[in-house]
Amino acid sequence: MSDTALFGPDNLPYGLFTTPDRPGHRRVGVRFGDDVLDAGAAAAEFGSAHTDLLQQPTLNALMAAGRSTWQDVRAQLRAWLTDDAHRERAARHLHPLSGVTLHLPFDVADYVDFYASEHHATNVGRIFRPDGDALTPNWKHLPIGYHGRAGTVVVSGTPVVRPQGQRKPPGETAPLFGPSRRLDIEAEVGFVVGTPSPHGSRVGLEDFREHVFGVTLLNDWSARDIQAWEYVPLGPFLGKSFATSVSPWITPLDALDAARVAPPPRDVPPLPYLDDTVDGAENWGLDLRLTVRLNGHTISEPPFSAMYWTAAQQLAHMTVNGASLRTGDLFASGTVSGDAPEQRGCLLELTWGGKTPLQLPDGERAFLEDGDEVTLAAWAPGPDGARIGLGEVTGRVHPAV
Incomplete structure (x- = not known):
C-alpha cells in the first residue's frame, strides 16, 4: 500500500523537520501522504488559537x-487539509517529504522499557533456562520493566555504533x-506521555488517554553478551543504554481507535489496579502489524495484538507507587513477538540464541554485523477500511570506536 494511503487524513502524525534553506529552524510538521505540512505556518495562515503551540521547536508544548x-488541533489540521474551502491555502505550506530533514520529535524526559509479550518472555526463558520455568514467578502478576537512558534515545537514521563492554564467553574464567x-x-x-501527573499521585487505567499523546515505533538495540554478564542482580544497563531508535513520527492515540482490540485472555487474575475488565477501564490492546527488515529482507512480522500487558496497564503500574509523569516520558512495550517462529521480534529468538542462524540472500546472520541496516515498519486498521501507517524506524550498525 502506498504512503499516500497509509498517511491520509485519518492519521496525521506529528514530527519535527527542517528545510535546506533554513537548516537551523526546526518546525512542527504533520505528515500527509508524501508531504509534510508546516503546522505552525498553516496555523498562522488560518488564525488558529493554537498557533503558538505549533510554532515551537519541539512537540513538548503541544503535548503538555x-x-x-x-x-x-487535530480537527483543525484535518479541516485545513481536506475541506475544499481550505485546501488551496494549506497547500502553500506543504513540503515534499523527500526534501526535508526529520529530527527527534520531542525532548525525552524519562525512558522505561517493559517486557510485555508472553511469547517473547517464554522464548527467552526457554533459551536461558531450558530446565527451569520459562516465566519468572512475578511475570503474570505485574508488567516487568526497567528504567533506561533517555539521553540515548535517537531518531531514525542515526548511526548505531557497536557498543564495547565487558562480556564473559562460555569457558572463560574472567570477563573480556x-x-x-x-x-x-x-x-x-x-x-x-503528554500530560504530566503530580508526584505522589497515580494514573488509573481509566485515565490512559488523558495522559498519552501518541504512539511511535521503537528499536531497543541490545548487546546480548554485555547484557548477560551485567544484568544479575539489578537488570539491564550498558547492554541496552547505548542507543534506542524511534520513528520521527508520533501517531496520535485518537488515530488508533479503530485498531483497539481486547488483549489475550489472562489465566491469572490481575490485582484491581491492573484489572481492565472492571467498569470504567478500557481495553487497550492494539491491532498493530509490525514488519522487521534486515538489509531489505523481511525476517519477521510480529503482531502487537498478542501482547499480554497493555500500555494502559503499564502506565498504571509505572505510577502506582506515586511516581510522577513528565511531558516527554517515553515507555516502550518490550519486544513484540507472536506464537509463530516468523513472528519473533528479535534475533535472540529468531536464531534461538544464535544456534540456528537466519539464511538470507546476503549471507547468514546469528546476530548483527557491521553495516547491517534494520528497519521496523507497521500499520493498523483505520476507519472504513483505511490503514494507519506508523512511521518507519531505521538504524545502521557502525563499527565500534
Whole structure:
C-alpha cells in the first residue's frame, strides 16, 4: 500500500523537520501522504488559537497542553487539509517529504522499557533456562520493566555504533573487554506521555488517554553478551543504554481507535489496579502489524495484538507507587513477538540464541554485523477500511570506536 494511503487524513502524525534553506529552524510538521505540512505556518495562515503551540521547536508544548487541545488541533489540521474551502491555502505550506530533514520529535524526559509479550518472555526463558520455568514467578502478576537512558534515545537514521563492554564467553574464567559480538534488535512500540501527573499521585487505567499523546515505533538495540554478564542482580544497563531508535513520527492515540482490540485472555487474575475488565477501564490492546527488515529482507512480522500487558496497564503500574509523569516520558512495550517462529521480534529468538542462524540472500546472520541496516515498519486498521501507517524506524550498525 502506498504512503499516500497509509498517511491520509485519518492519521496525521506529528514530527519535527527542517528545510535546506533554513537548516537551523526546526518546525512542527504533520505528515500527509508524501508531504509534510508546516503546522505552525498553516496555523498562522488560518488564525488558529493554537498557533503558538505549533510554532515551537519541539512537540513538548503541544503535548503538555492536554487532550482537549490535542483533539481541537487535530480537527483543525484535518479541516485545513481536506475541506475544499481550505485546501488551496494549506497547500502553500506543504513540503515534499523527500526534501526535508526529520529530527527527534520531542525532548525525552524519562525512558522505561517493559517486557510485555508472553511469547517473547517464554522464548527467552526457554533459551536461558531450558530446565527451569520459562516465566519468572512475578511475570503474570505485574508488567516487568526497567528504567533506561533517555539521553540515548535517537531518531531514525542515526548511526548505531557497536557498543564495547565487558562480556564473559562460555569457558572463560574472567570477563573480556571489547566490542559486542551478539548485537541484537528488539521490535517494540513506544508510547509518548503528554500530560504530566503530580508526584505522589497515580494514573488509573481509566485515565490512559488523558495522559498519552501518541504512539511511535521503537528499536531497543541490545548487546546480548554485555547484557548477560551485567544484568544479575539489578537488570539491564550498558547492554541496552547505548542507543534506542524511534520513528520521527508520533501517531496520535485518537488515530488508533479503530485498531483497539481486547488483549489475550489472562489465566491469572490481575490485582484491581491492573484489572481492565472492571467498569470504567478500557481495553487497550492494539491491532498493530509490525514488519522487521534486515538489509531489505523481511525476517519477521510480529503482531502487537498478542501482547499480554497493555500500555494502559503499564502506565498504571509505572505510577502506582506515586511516581510522577513528565511531558516527554517515553515507555516502550518490550519486544513484540507472536506464537509463530516468523513472528519473533528479535534475533535472540529468531536464531534461538544464535544456534540456528537466519539464511538470507546476503549471507547468514546469528546476530548483527557491521553495516547491517534494520528497519521496523507497521500499520493498523483505520476507519472504513483505511490503514494507519506508523512511521518507519531505521538504524545502521557502525563499527565500534
